[in-house]
Amino acid sequence: MSPERWTRPGAAEGTSGPPAATAAKPTREQVIAGLRATSEGGADLVQLLTPEGERVQHPDFDIDLDDAQLRDLYRDMVLVRRADREGNALQRQGQLGIWVPLLGQEAAQIGAGRALRAQDMAFPSYREHGVAWCRGIDPTDLLGIFRGTDHGSWDPATTGFHLYTIVIGNQCLNATGYAMGQRFDGKVGDQDGEATMVFFGDGATSQGDVHEAMVWSAVYDAPVVFFCQNNQWAISEPLERQTRVPLYRRAAGYGFPGIRVDGNDVLASLAVSRWALDECRSGNGPVLIEAFTYRMDAHTTSDDPTRYRLADEMEAWKLKDPIERLRVHLIREQLADQDFFDRVDAEADELAVRLRDFCFNMPDPPPERIFSEVYAEETPQIAAQREDYLRYLAGFADDAMAGGVR
């Protein structure tokens, strides 16, 4: 939006437009076609690498990466996918209560995650294992949540990565508040400034909290990038249960930029994310990014997607696989040799084994953990309940030793 638009709002927007033109409510087919259109490469989809691995130009966004950087992105995606598959397998083997797969969303997450700088803060939803990876969180640190030993074990302050948020949308407001703080602290205003990025899904866009976060961030010029991974599904509900029009369009209604990026293109995701974060650092936030991608697995290991979506859809998206396209690109442009691919695969195997070993050896938390850190200043009530409970448990041990029954 050019500055003139701000002083003469709506002059060229067409939204107050002729009633005759607005009179056509879209049919369901039109809605679906509109929502899906860009998956075929609509004009508004930012793409730098085609599904066939061909590097293309975009008039507004570009990125200049050397060969090593391209290989690193590939490595990131492969390792993250492998960790994800291992998590899934561990759940199947009864080692985890549930797993939330990211399969298919590696490019969106690695692109965004690698755009973040050390001074930035990220607020994930519950599927951001790829972003976690970029923030230096070891995949083993994720296991506790899904095994049920903790609710997230890393330190948000030192990692720049908030704990997973499960209540849909909540984190968008928390991130906005954090970004307001970055601004209040005077850390925004030049290219070395700080920024915040918040992750949420297509389904989440319906929640009031996401709206309020957009309102707040616009009003306070908060340096926050709203990174929406539109993976086409909210559990069993397709995108058309949440919106008539592509999600990136919401931003215009709040007065900040909204961009739709090919979420299966790690280069585009990185380029757009960097640009958006830089905008925020410089004080031009917020920005909305819609990463157009696909959930290639079930919603979680508890879900059965065969009940609600067709295998065809999956097959179509497999052709756009985020890892495959970079692999083809690296090969075609001779940026990596077989040795590199073998080394990455070996590294992935090691990671999987390490994850597995770690998981099998995770101790159960002790009973007093139920009561720990409920408050910064513990209440006498919690202390008493812990004591009572431990005394009660000790009673069993006594009984057992005394050969007592029940």
Add this chain to the structure above:
Amino acid sequence: MSPERWTRPGAAEGTSGPPAATAAKPTREQVIAGLRATSEGGADLVQLLTPEGERVQHPDFDIDLDDAQLRDLYRDMVLVRRADREGNALQRQGQLGIWVPLLGQEAAQIGAGRALRAQDMAFPSYREHGVAWCRGIDPTDLLGIFRGTDHGSWDPATTGFHLYTIVIGNQCLNATGYAMGQRFDGKVGDQDGEATMVFFGDGATSQGDVHEAMVWSAVYDAPVVFFCQNNQWAISEPLERQTRVPLYRRAAGYGFPGIRVDGNDVLASLAVSRWALDECRSGNGPVLIEAFTYRMDAHTTSDDPTRYRLADEMEAWKLKDPIERLRVHLIREQLADQDFFDRVDAEADELAVRLRDFCFNMPDPPPERIFSEVYAEETPQIAAQREDYLRYLAGFADDAMAGGVR
């Protein structure tokens, strides 16, 4: 939005536009200028009657009213204003606990209210005395809320006017659900269909509920007109505490039309409301209308606007008074003579007297009213609490008769 836009989303929207262009975050001054611009008659403001009472054309909206209809609109506005002023006075005299003035918003409300048909449903906020008037609710029926004898006494079903809703934004979802019902009932689809209109303020647009209502209504094609009275203030907070860009623009992000109308122009308000309701009846809903107007009095009788806004602003808006401009128009075009104006004034005087008399004679509700209609099927607990309480009260009477103390 033309059908083509639906199939090729964003093609001509410019929202994914060049990063260089989006990079300019508006300054506070630009925001304010942008938000206010159309009050001076921006291109996107629908106006049919200028502040000077001159009838103008709009390329998209027009209305054809005979002289009697124009006079009726004038009468509506005068009577509603008079009732409003009387409510204010009654509060000052201690007859009401509080009054919520509509002063300045008569044209927005009468335009919208007179666009509603008998089969339509309206969901007010707490300031819609003008809409209530159009729905046939006698002003005396409003007094109970502000005197504290009831929470609204009219029947929403027979009047087509829901009870006042005080929790900001709630009614937008309720209205959307009602409109979904109109659709499910098969009452939508032609020019005789049903529609719903919901009223809320500029401040309300920040609430999650308003967003969710827009999401829902778009997804279910609900025949609901969102009628936002932007009176520039949410208690002490000016519009720029809620948004960077004009509010009608939100609609585009949800995929339905948004129109900004001169809220002090009863003709424009009526024309745009009719169009929007007809769209809804025909099945092309929802529609957002932003009525650009001004709260010419305090937020409520408990408020002191001198603490937060300048008298200048008020003076500027007085020149755009909704009643004055229609009066000038009627005179200039010789559509009404002095006798007409005198009769309306006399009628207003009568109304004021009637309101006053009614108010002074309102009985206090009996104590058992505390417990009445808590449930459709009363619980034994409520019944018991009522009995206990009435017995307790009877005890005082006994004491008094027996000359008892305390």
Add this chain to the structure above:
Amino acid sequence: MAAPTLERPTGTAGATQTVTLAKALNLGLRASLERDPKVLVMGEDVGRLGGVFRITDGLQKDFGEHRVLDTPLAESGIIGTAIGLAIRGYRPVCEIQFDGFIFPGFDQIISQLAKLHFRSQGKVKMPIVVRVPFGGGIGAVEHHSESPESLFAHIGGLKVVSCSNPVDAYWMIQQAIECDDPVLFFEPKRRYYEKSELDTTVDPAPLFSSRVLRGGSSATVAAYGPMVRTCLDAATAAEEDGIDLEVIDLRTLSPLDLGPVFDSVRRTGRLVLASEAPGESSVTSEIATQVQQECFYSLEAPVLRATGFDTPYPPSKLEEGYLPDLDRVLDVVDRSLAY
């Protein structure tokens, strides 16, 4: 309490079948949808998927997209639009996917759902059921194991019930839908797959009534939802020690139906309340308060409780310790008997 007015679905009259609690709810919803065209089912994933617990399995297929609605992902939206639909004359049954996700819808529940009947003095009815799978014990992640029922029991204008077994599930969901008041309907999710015989020809008890499930003389134990099974098991275990427990299924949490509890306590002199929810300022506090008041001279011990601790719900590896189990219930019974 009005007599139940439910007609039995003719097709299944006289049929006795073995059903899970989940299936019983499904059958109950189906019966209500069949009986009254104004009944709607709405929520996240309730349509094509049949809900994450499959409680609404097959309903969209049979009743269509306008009777069984997959909604956008927002709980305030679900409750808020259900209210509008109710004003229009519908009887929406909303599913909240998990207990911990009812809070985004809390405002509409408190400010509109609970108050509209009173506000309008009966002119606006709110025949809405909010179904909430609740409680822990299923090894889930955070926010999926909560017991927020007390929050609703505190609010005038709402009714709150919880079923504990398939037979009650089948009838209570239909009765709740028939009720002209808003009903928060708490379903014991960890009992969804427990089975029992369902004979649809036997008349159901009234919705807002408690029931003595097992007579006993040593002490009274009262619970609701998932803890009822635990308490019955505890009573069986206590038998071996010669302790004869009376077990009451509260079924309704607001209004409470404490008549059977008072009667029982007057005989046993002792009451233990069990619930998964934290005890602090809860439904069990209310029951204890009323019982000490009504049975002041009968109580031989204070009313005691076995509840969840006053902490957030812990990671699932700890839930076995958090949730009061058979042993903890009996421990509290022992403490009661020790007075």
Add this chain to the structure above:
Amino acid sequence: MAAPTLERPTGTAGATQTVTLAKALNLGLRASLERDPKVLVMGEDVGRLGGVFRITDGLQKDFGEHRVLDTPLAESGIIGTAIGLAIRGYRPVCEIQFDGFIFPGFDQIISQLAKLHFRSQGKVKMPIVVRVPFGGGIGAVEHHSESPESLFAHIGGLKVVSCSNPVDAYWMIQQAIECDDPVLFFEPKRRYYEKSELDTTVDPAPLFSSRVLRGGSSATVAAYGPMVRTCLDAATAAEEDGIDLEVIDLRTLSPLDLGPVFDSVRRTGRLVLASEAPGESSVTSEIATQVQQECFYSLEAPVLRATGFDTPYPPSKLEEGYLPDLDRVLDVVDRSLAY
């Protein structure tokens, strides 16, 4: 309980002044804003207007727009962004304009504010105060007279307090801001304009403590917030009838500090609890439950309550009847004494 660490603002040391409860809160907020640059005040109309009750009067003028924020109109937004600011190291004090408007912010309070410290095992602190003017008696329209404190007292991870007089208001708000846990701070709005002497050199009592305001031997009466004054007046009135009431200001509702209540009841044998909130499943239920447990052998009468009815708050012409007043408190005292 840690000793209070508040330094007295040097400027006003030793000064005794007559202040209203509203002014005391304003002074307390001012002292906190002065003491710690991380303290922020945020909410609807708290800036230029100074809040609808003028509690934040003059603060934006003196501390600037980045310390005292007029927020957009959305309570989930207020709480949700305050949480982010707290993660960033700020100590936000949120104003909720009226009790009935806290519900749109309920989800962020329950799901994030209450749980983040536990979720992160202490790595994320939540030093946030949510100020809520609460209760009735001011002749207001719907949603402006509610007493929702019990809902928060039920939730682990939150702390809930209420002040009843200017001196406590001055100190408690500062102590709440100094507390590293989230504190729901309930202000008795109908007492905003009651006055007392404030001597800022006298050491305050710890935040999470109850206090005996008046010794007595006939029965104990405990209350919080706006009902404390009512109970003190009731005690004065009862004197004439030779009834000697002990009055306790609970001050903290979660954690409860019932030590003084237990001590008192062990002496008097009788307890009457008073609150404006509906009694059902409330803080007063919890207190009754604990007292019948701890003082089982001392109680000569059941714990009784004088509370709001279990209905929605009525139109204001009826609030005098709805709210327990001096007479209703004494009526319940009489019933207690009759045992």
